[in-house]
Amino acid sequence: MELMSFILAHIDVLMARTVQHITLVGIAVGLAVLLGVPIGIAITQHKRVADCVLYMASVMITIPSIALFGLMIPLLSPIGYGVGPVPAMVAVLLYSLLPIIRNTHSAIHNLDPALREAAKGMGMHPWQRLCRVEIPIAMPVIMAGVRIAVVMNIGVMTIATYIGAGGLGDFISNGIAQTDRLQLITGALAVSVLAVFADYSLAALQRYWTPKGA
Structure with missing residues (x-):
């Protein structure tokens, strides 16, 4: 009851921080998708390049x-973005690249060669094969990488x-600094609920985009 009373008393702040958190993660992962999917597709043509790119992405994700x-602070300070949302989104973008690139590469690389030959036999150009055959069939695996990243x-x-990026982490950091268990639990609970909701939402989107019979 005490926790519920605290949440209701701070519902406006909680909602604002939630929207801010979703925006930060959404922009960062969205940019990672725009960058990572083309990279994952491109490196399927070159094994050495693929190994190098995947290794670098793996190293990046091991950094605490x-x-x-x-x-990010000293790197982005010269252009005026040492603290705040921008360095946070850049860091999360870098963390998101590995699962997106790896899943895209695996999905396209492991596609049944017979499907490519069938598309080629129908007169499709490489770009048409990619857009109409390869990506739609690979979509479940690509989306799985996006879900992991999110x-x-x-x-x-x-x-x-x-x-200074804000988001739901404010509740957690304030709870630690002020030894306030209600703020700490509220922040942790909100992050957990948001993660579960995002995963189920993306799973539904994955099913929607997956071709019937695939």
């Missing part, structure tokens, strides 16, 4: 999130509060 957020980075973005 607090260290990566801290690294769910993972909803949690990672909470740490961005320490560089």
Whole structure:
């Protein structure tokens, strides 16, 4: 009851922080999709390049999130974005690249060669085969990578509060600083609920975009 009373008393702030959190993660992962999917498709043609790109992306994701957020400060300070939402989104974008590139590469690379030959036999050009055959069939695996990136980075973005990005991490950081368990639990609970909701929403979108029979 005490927790519920706290949530109801701060519902406006909670909703504002939730919208801010969704916006930060949405922009970062959206940019990662626009960057990662083409890279994942392109590297299917070159094994050495694919190994190199996937290795670099794997190294990036092993960097502790607090260290990566801290690294953004000196890197982006010269252009006036050392703290705030921009470095947070850049860091989350980098974290999102591995699952998106890896899943896209795997989905396109492991496509049944017979499907490509059938599309080629129908007179489709490489771009038509990619858009009409390969990507639609690979969509479930690509979307799985996007889901992993979103769910993972909803949690990672909470740490961005320490560089002034805002979001639901404000509740957690304030709860720790003020030894306020209600703020801490509220922030953690909101992040968990948001992650579950995002995963189910993207799963529904994945089913919608998957061709029937695939």
